[in-house]
Amino acid sequence: MPAANLTRVEAERRASLVRVHDYDVELDLTTGPDTFASRTVVRFSASAGADAFVELNAEALRSAVLNGRPLEPSEVFDGSRIRLADLGDENELIVESTQCYTNTGEGLHRFVDPVDGAVYLYTEFAVAEANRVFAVFDQPDLKAAFRFTVTAPSGWQVLSNAPTPAPESLGESERWSFASGPVMSTYVAAIIAGPYRRWEGSATTTDGRTIPLGLFTRASFAEHAEPEVMFATVDAGIRFYEAAYGVPFPYEKYDQIFVPEYNWGAMENIGAVTFNESYLFRSRVSEARLQQRSIVILHELSHMWFGNLVTMKWWNDLWLNESFATWTSMAATAAVTPFTDAWATFTSVEKTDAAAQDQLPSTHPIVARIDDLEDVEVNFDGITYDKGASVIKQLVAWVGIDAFHAGVGAYLRAHANGNATLRDLLDELETSSGRELTEWSRLWLETAGVNTLRVRMETDAERVITAFVVEQSASVEQPTLRPHRVAIGFYDDGDDGIRRVHRVELDIDGAETAVPELVGPNRPDLVLLNDDDLTYAQIRLDDASLAVALDGLGDIRDPVARALIWGSVWDAVRDGEVAASQYVHLVLGNVARETESTARSTALAQLELAVERYLSPAHAELVAAEAGDALWALCELATASSDEQLQFVRSFARVARTGGQLDIVAGLCDGSVALDGLAVDTELRWELTIALSAGGRASVDDIAAVLAGDDTATGRLRAATAEAARPDAAIKEEAWDRVATDASLSNDLARAIASGWAMAHPVDLLAGSVEPYFAMLQSTWAQRSFSMAALIVKRLFPASLVTPETASAARAWLAGNETPAPLRRLVAEQLAELERALGAQSRDAQTPAESAA
Incomplete structure (x- = not known):
């Protein structure tokens, strides 16, 4: 069910009436595979006689009692909100409800591990999904303390924001009674439960305190955990942030939990950070991926200060969380990890992504206009994260690093455990630097667009x-x-x-x-x-x-x-x-001498996109074939076991189109072709198999044979991608239909199938999806949660079908559908990228194709 769409006007009115003191939340996770029991007691003050509401997205509201007065559910509950009338100066609301587990990465997500049948749960409450688990005033400036009590099967681990207590045995179950946790916004509260494997460590603060650290993974993923890396990175990061901003680490403990089927890279829940378990590596990965993991670890750690200790008042200042975390995690990565080239990575990735987002029709100021929650959901983008961080880098150059650190530290101290706005930050930076920043803010933070120099x-x-x-x-x-x-x-x-x-x-x-x-x-x-x-x-x-x-x-x-x-x-x-063919020439002529792993992987990814969409149709086949041959030559010339060898092989597999190139891919897969130092491990075997499937060279039985050697949750996702990648119109239609209509698919499975569907060679295989795509948009948006609806809208757009007809169909839909605004934005963004591809093809047609070799 879609969440209720809280507006800024509603939030401001409610914040003017209500002050929340604390929540007591009891959850019973032993009631079955589909639902769980929830009981909430929330105490709050209010303007006497006022009306307000709490959010609750529930299967059923069993009872609600306000100040001892029972409320009739049919009269006060509309499926997403409970109306509260005639409030007193001090109030107590008790709500009992039946809640649904999700498979979409929102609310309380439930996952069953196919390896051992174990059940794993975790919450994801951003932007405003806590109400899928308990009754709550679900907005960032109504902070409160939370006390969780959780009944779970015996043998499970249960985690929350407060330190983990010893459980009380109830026979086949256990009760975990957490102490009241820190004052926090609702979207960073957390519950994680299941038979997670646990590792313990510690970090030392600059003032000598010891912070307990925990690391948690699924049992079947435990062999891939690297606790020494995780703990060492956090330990160094804590001291870096404390020294930079002069503010001690603000919480009692810090757990890192790697979870399956996650929509985000990670989420900064206070003291209980959840990570996408793709950051646990089952096979060898590039140095770029290792660096990215360090950046993400330090990004989430920085949120303990930026976003958690001090939180934006409303979502228009989301950048105060994300831009700062992005910038400062780069600084920390360069300073305290082996990846001292982090700023080169920032230039390669973050700034490139920011400029691309800033040229879309949906671009917006860093301090964006946010009228409701739907506006927020689509603004977790390259402007909020990457452009904001790029502008902060310019601000540091403008005021000086020492003044910047001093001003931000003063801002954190002044607003600790509360909420703040852009103006609050500017005031402190003006004091520390002596520079007037109102005009700077107007030009950089409050206007959109990227300049060209x-x-x-x-x-x-x-x-x-x-x-x-x-x-x-x-x-x-x-x-x-x-x-x-x-x-x-x-x-x-x-x-x-x-x-x-x-x-x-x-x-x-x-x-x-x-x-x-x-x-x-x-x-x-x-x-x-x-x-x-x-x-920037x-x-x-x-x-x-x-x-x-x-x-x-x-x-x-x-x-x-x-x-x-x-x-x-x-x-x-x-x-x-x-011309795109010139860029192909640039990459193939220079990438072997690129020493930075992220720059190398970025250039290869851009080459692949250029080959897929930007080359003129008149010579695309020729240039693509030459690019594949040149990449294989780079594979053969690369140093054995090197990072570049692994990156070149993966890129070659993705570009391979000709019969000879696919023969090489098949040979790598079966061992008849070998490169000195290259191990075809689990993940690389899947990449080769998916490439063969997309090229029409892997059957259902071939895919099943690879899956038999990796019958895990990840293996099943890779198999789903391979099956949907097969170049058959009927298979494409079936894959498209499953993603578009099957509400039982988990978020990760839908992504995996859609990824395979999009691998279309020839691209005409996708032609039959254009009309049904635009026909299903409105109903999908109305019926599915935001995360799933957005996934479907973005992943099923026929982006590889770079034709004027596809663009015309998108324009016609936009002309006939004025609402809802977030859906229009997503479609308009896809159209803009399609038009950019058409423009690139036109430009490429003006230049004779250069040899990609």
């Missing part, structure tokens, strides 16, 4: 620079020009590679900024705007610099400079300024 340079016959100007532009739709703190680097090609020979740092503003200090030197081989990646902007290379980059990007020694150029050329491809 270019160089206009003049030289004389001797290559002496006679004029140097930085040009700034913006889109017609988002015309704001902003002040930027930037560096400009001059790079020359020498015996030891392409190195920086000169750098200036300056403020730029307006449409043009002259740089007189760069007049007089000789023109370098390459000019790099935004050197060291200080600001798209950059464009001048023609001469682009030519140097296309031929010699791998010779640039600085990883951040390389990341900037990778991103600049990719942006230009997406904007139709550089």
Whole structure:
């Protein structure tokens, strides 16, 4: 059932009337596989005589008693809210209800492990899903203390935000009575229950306190746990954040729980952080993936300060949580983990994702307009996380790191255990830095769009620079020009590679900024705007610099400079300024010399997208075949057992199309083809099998044989992807129908099937889905929870069918459907990416295909 859609007006009115003191929540998890019993006692003060409501998304409301007065469920309960009339100064509400487990990653999710039949439960309450488990004032500024009592089968672990008590035996079950936990917003409360395996550790704070640490996984996943890595990262992270902001770790314990079928990467529940168990590695992964795990661990840890200790008042300031956590986790990763190249990763991934999101028709200011919960759900995006973090990086350059740390620390201390707004943060930063930030905030945080920076340079016959100007532009739709703190680097090609020979740092503003200090030197081989990646902007290379980059990007020694150029050329491809076939040439000519794992994996992923959607149909088959051959050559040349060897093999499998290429994939799978140092382990075998299935070279029996060796929850998901990937129109139709209509599918299974369905070679296999896709959108949105509806809308859009007809169908649907706004946004975003692909194909058609070899 969809959740109730709380509006900002309703939330503000309720917050003006109600102050919540505490909750006593009792849950009985022994009542069966479909439902559980819930009892809530909530105590709160209110304006005498006022009316209010609590949220409850329940199978049945059994009873409700307000201040000793029974309420008639049929009169006060509408299926999602309980109406409360004639409140007193002090109030007590007692609610007993029957609640449903979910398989969608919302509320209280229930999972049965196919390996051993064990049941695992966990809660996910963001944005406002706590009401799927108990009656609650479900908004972030009505903080309260929670006391949970949970009855669960004997032998289970039960966790919450407070330290875990010893259970009381009830025979075949046990009762876990938690002490009252910290004051917190409802969306970071948590219950985790099941026969989880447990590891214990500790962290030491800068003031000498010992913080108990816990790590939990499914029993069948226990062999993949790495407690020493998890505990060491948290221990170092706590001290880093305490030292940076001068605020002690605010809670009594810190558990990390890796859970199945999770919609997010992780969630910052106070003291009980839940992680997607894909961060437990069953097989060898790239260094990029290891780094990403460290970043996520430190991101969630930082939320104990940013978001949990101090929480935004309403969801328009969500960025105060997520942008800060994204930026500061990068700083922590670079400082306290082996991944000292984290800022190069930030340039490669976060800034690229931010710019892509910022060019969609749904772009919005970092401080977004949020009128209701549906607005929030679709704003967990590249603006809120990645652009916000990029702008914070610019803010740090603007005010200085010491002033930034001091101001944020003062903000955390001033609003500890409460709620805050953007203005509260700006006040503290202005005090610490002495800089006025209201105008900076207006331009950077309260307007949308990404600026583009270019160089206009003049030289004389001797290559002496006679004029140097930085040009700034913006889109017609988002015309704001902003002040930027930037560096400009001059790079020359020498015996030891392409190195920086000169750098200036300056403020730029307006449409043009002259740089007189760069007049007089000789023109370098390459000019790099935004050197060291200080600001958030798209950059464009001048023609001469682009030519140097296309031929010699791998010779640039600085990883951040390389990341900037990778991103600049990719942006230009997406904007139709550089041909996709040129980008394929750039990647294949330089990726073997890229030393940073994340930059390498990002470039390969972008190459795969270019091959899939951006090449002109006139030569797409030829360039794709050449790309596959070149990737296999890189596989053979790569150092045995190296990170790049693994990345090249995976990319080759995804690109393989020709008969000869698929023969190699089959050979790798059956062992008749081998690369020195490459182990075809469980996950790689699945990747090869899925590639063979998409290429028409794996039967149902072949897939079943691989599954027989990996009959686990993850193995079953991989098999579902492989089965849906087979190039048969009937199979595609069946897969599409299951994802669109089968409400019994779990979130992960729906994702797995949709991933296989989207692998269509030829893409005409998806043509029959266009009409039913647009026909089902409204009913799907009305009937399914947000997470599942959004999954269906995004995953079943025929994005690979890059045709004017697909775009026309999307435009026609948008023209005929003015509401609901979040659904329109998702469809409009898909259309925008489709139109971008059509534009890229048109640009690519203007340039003869270069050999991808």
